[in-house]
Amino acid sequence: MKKRITALLLVLVLGLFLALPAAASQGVNTYGLVDDGADLLTADQEAQLTAYLKSLGEKLDISLVVVTVDSLGGKSPKSYADNYYDTYGFLPDGALFLVSMEYRDWWVSTTGKCEGEISSDKIEDAAVSYLSSGDYYGAFQAFAQSCEKQMTPAYFLGAVICIVIGVVVALVVTFTLRSQMKSVRPQNSAASYICPGSLNVTTSRDIFLYRTHTVTAKPKSSSGSRSGSSGRSHGGGGGKF
8 A cells, every 4th residue: 555655656747757857848938939830941940940930939038939830720811920929928019020932921010129120021031031942941040130220229230320410500500690690699688779859759559459269179099900810010011932
């Protein structure tokens, strides 16, 4: 009897240790995920890509996700990608790269700060040629690298420099024009503009002429168009490869 109880306890302890890693793997993924449902990557490639996406996600404080499927199940690429991102508890800011083999669709779904900063056109230029040639690992690396470039402040350095130059030019022009107006001085009264003896005011009074009413319509509540199962706004784009 004691042997049976001991064996049962050993089985329970072993089952507990086996269940802990599985439970941990089902936690919220906040940095990056590779879900290779279409089996386009080797095990080593999937592990390396997962580590790379996680590293970039931690650096940029966003979630980067790669998903491959054999079929979209009748959904549009946009709907599938948006809903996938919303379902699995990623960060509010992130991008997902979806590849469907059924009709050779690709789609990039962006949300949060990535919606305004990550361009699907730039990702297309960087990654889709790899998809067309069958180099899926190269495509997913190119996707991540493009996201990193677009989300890095240095990427916008050119725009910042242009703004600074514009401000400097405007200041130079303003001070130049101001220096040419030294002969003009502000006057505290209108006496300087009146000829002596030409104006003699004997009576003054205030006359009410009209009244102005301003009416502002009360705004109506409305709900904008939203994408994704959680109601989160999504951007992005895609096409065929």
